Amino acid sequence: MTKKIVDVQADPDPMPVAGQRPGPPFFAVLVVAGAIVIGAGLQSAASIVAPLFLVITLVITVAPLRHLLVARRWPSWLASAVTLLAIYLLIGLILGSVVFAVVRLVDTLPQYAPAFQQILASALGVAGQLGIGQRQIEQLASSVQPSSLAGPAQALLSGVSGGLSLLVLIVTVVIFLAFESGTMSDRLAVIRGTRPHIAEGFVNFGQRVRKYWIVTTIFGLIVAVLDVIGLLIIGVPLYLTWGVLAFVTNYIPNIGFILGVIPPALIALLDGGVGPAIAVVIVYTVINIVVQTIIQPRFTGDAVGISAAVAFLSLVVWAYLLGTLGALLAIPATLFVKSLLLDNSVPASWVNALVTSSPKKDRPAGVRRTGRSTVGTG
Template identity: 20%
Template structure:
């Protein structure tokens, strides 16, 4: 009896896919901090190379540039933790005042409804009684807390990665003694490193610009905890599409219930929303160029997939993971068609590197 090799191959692929997703779900507690640590490791090495360009007497990354990078990341993490600790409690303590303002606003809305249709509609005040403001704001602050969670475990992983990276080149040579195979592996690693670092740098820059300008808008309106909301906008902008929507709606909702009037709400909604549109649809694509040739539809699918598997962390990591998959698939003939499907325009053009550039990733 002749076996159908094609059917066997398809079955094995299906079983392997099921196995991978099972591991991703079951191993969430272990894999999520590890993936976050990997991103931080990428950022530290990228900052190290940036400091190399800034410091005149340093020709290549060394212990000094690495130390400066670690200190920079440490300051940012300390600021983030302090920001969350100082503001989450204040936001929750203000919820009773916001609830009262929301009730007063509903009374004003009732007064604006014409008398002839007033009796046919349910009173806004009655509808408001079914809306709980506390869970909304608490839920948002929980999102921010979740972003900072497991930081100790993540930092331990990062420390070990930094300690081990000095032996990376030797390990690659031992694993792939054949020069051709080693060059192919190094090419994949270099392209992954370059594209992810490009994404992280540009996203950090555009998110910082968005957060700063949004801060001035919120401060001008007089919204409570403007620094906290600006920092939240900075973080949420790393989540494609959905993050920008959440980052616009929550400060606007706060303005609505804080001031008991509609004008500040519309100013924040339009102001912050306009900033998101201009930075996200004009500045960011211009800076990105063709460096990340990923289909927007694939990005949304990846956001949904990784968000359902790994939650908030998965949303943050969805784009870097997709970029990694595209590059890996593009380097193998059998999976090249998958990379084409993941790409934005169907082209898979990667810059060619010299042997020295390929091995530079080992540092």
């Protein structure tokens, strides 16, 4: 018998069957849509998500203290209580120093209103010589009042005082997290049994964010002390306030130095003239280049593991999603995404190659290099 051959035209775009992974274009659309939805959710809940994420990273950073105490045969509850007090001490130091700096700033800035008006009048005179209309000059002069010098600082102070209810929530969450941290190794062991890549991502994130916070804090203190010494030599008022500001802005990548140098340079200009202001800029620039640009990256090393361009983009993205606190959390939040979604994922290895600062080193375990090409083995 002769077999009958039926020529069936293949469907150029067959529908994916159940359990089959969608094709690259459709999968990319799903990823982008999911990222947009998650970003909108984060932005709407930023006032809660950002402080809680900060607390989680602080708990992770202080966790080795508990392990050390338990290893020295301290009772588990006592080790957790000491860890809890250490976390509260860190939060108190950070918030207390910021409140102290803002209060000093609000009380002192109005004293420089006459000097500010004099500099403004000189600037307006130069603007008039450049051909700017008299009416525009008068409108600009009327819009800038001496009382507006302390406006941003007063707004920040009211924002800090208005977040007391959120602070109570954070204090309560820290209690649970501190006492639950002792069982985290057991939880990771359970996750490792079914999802080893996710467990490895959590461990990787914990190690990196802990090293990042410790190294950044140490170098932030070094920079703050050096800045205070420089400001004392120059004779700039509120030197302790500017030292606190330099310490806090050290956590902000790329633009933290600019945010830290503008206020003391402005005060130096109002108090002593152009010479002290230029001296402040020079001192801050030299300290930033030597400490933060040359020395600090040698110690952070693999803790960050993202390129400078991605660090700046992460600052923009997380500040947009999480607000002001997102600028401080830009690097930890990016490390979280990178550790859990990119580092151990073969399909996302091409994204990780664009994000990481060491593309040859940060290759997923399921990817091997053959000649000039990278081949997935998973």
